Amino acid sequence: MTIRYLTIAGIANRLGISPTTAKKYADEGRLPEPDAVTGDGPKSVRGWLPETIDVWNAARPGHGGRPKKVPQD
Template sequence: MIKLMSRPEVAEYIGVQRGTLNRYKLPPADAQIGRVQGWLKETIDEWQQRRPGRGNHPDQANWNLPPELR
């Protein structure tokens, strides 16, 4: 079975409040069912490592693009 995380689950997984997650630009969803988007744990792990913030290198500017477009 493929396990996807919803926005509330992503917030819990990365340790932020649900409202705080709204300020983050999440990577493209791995799937969408109706209006609900879902992310694989691996997608969120990679995003966490690459997203802009203190200590990230400027050459990671395309962090939010799908891998095939980076």
């Protein structure tokens, strides 16, 4: 069975953000560590399992990780 990983473009598509934003998140260390890396140096390609990105996205502030405000009476 082949394991499919998300690239930066795949993450952008999955989250509904631009590839530029996804790359910025990765370069700034805001994404989780990649599940796989192929190649060496600047030409290496990082890959994330869809589940890794889904868990990260659900936990990040403003996307399900921040408790909702309860109206005060």
